[in-house]
Amino acid sequence: MRQARMKRNLAAFSLTQLGILFLLSGPALALVSDNKTQAPLGSAPGALLMWWICSRRKDKPIGGWLLYFYIQLYVGAAVGIVFMFLSLKNYNPATWQSMPLYWLFLISVLPGQLLLAAQVVVASVLLKKRRWEWVGYVQLLFALDLAFGLLAVLIDQWYFHDNVAFDLLTLAYAAIWVLYFWKSVRVRSVFKTKDWKVVPAPPATVPA
Numbered sequence: 511m512r513q514a515r516m517k518r519n520l521a522a523f524s525l526t527q528l529g530i531l532f533l534l535s536g537p538a539l540a541l542v543s544d545n546k547t548q549a550p551l552g553s554a555p556g557a558l559l560m561w562w563i564c565s566r567r568k569d570k571p572i573g574g575w576l577l578y579f580y581i582q583l584y585v586g587a588a589v590g591i592v593f594m595f596l597s598l599k600n601y602n603p604a605t606w607q608s609m610p611l612y613w614l615f616l617i618s619v620l621p622g623q624l625l626l627a628a629q630v631v632v633a634s635v636l637l638k639k640r641r642w643e644w645v646g647y648v649q650l651l652f653a654l655d656l657a658f659g660l661l662a663v664l665i666d667q668w669y670f671h672d673n674v675a676f677d678l679l680t681l682a683y684a685a686i687w688v689l690y691f692w693k694s695v696r697v698r699s700v701f702k703t704k705d706w707k708v709v710p711a712p713p714a715t716v717p718a
Contacts, residue, residue, distance in 0.1 A: 563581070571696075572700070574696055576696050576700070583630060584630065611669060615670075618673075619662070621661075622662070625655050629655075632648055633648055636701070640700065644701070652685075652688040655680070655684035656684045656685060656688065659681040663681070
């Protein structure tokens with residue numbers, strides 16, 4: 511279906527973010543390993559570059575997985591802008607054979623794009639002000655991402671079947687960062703208690 515191909519092309523920016531998240535590092539580790547002595551490390555070749563960048567700042571407040579979050583957010587947003595410009599014609603209702611499908615397309619895609627822009631703005635303010643309430647705003651945006659992602663799954667299950675897998679990956683992306691900002695020791699120490707201090711890591715032969 512032509513409309514399904516349009517939507518699949520426009521959803522590519524979400525996959526770009528997920529590619530950064532899953533290929534450059536081990537995403538599950540983000541939920542548990544962002545403590546004061548660890549930096550992200552994955553098995554993909556690209557993880558070496560991310561490990562080097564984040565490891566150099568693992569002792570800094572904005573380091574480790576928190577630095578990783580900002581890198582993937584900004585890179586994903588930049589790529590998303592490119593895809594937006596490449597897909598502007600998809601927003602022209604004249605290119606759609608069915609207006610109901612066109613509106614369902616907008617409902618399933620547009621909220622995620624607006625939320626991505628909001629995440630960039632709010633995360634940037636958080637980085638500048640470093641106030642705890644802005645962490646809550648970041649969490650709220652990712653929670654909304656989850657909610658609209660579930661709505662997109664319901665719509666695509668009925669009308670754009672080929673895109674359900676894309677929606678599930680986007681849900682995984684949002685869920686990982688919701689949990690990260692909820693559980694991270696670094697996030698709480700940097701933005702709430704403001705007592706981030708480096709604790710010497712115990713001797714280890716294998717990176718934790």
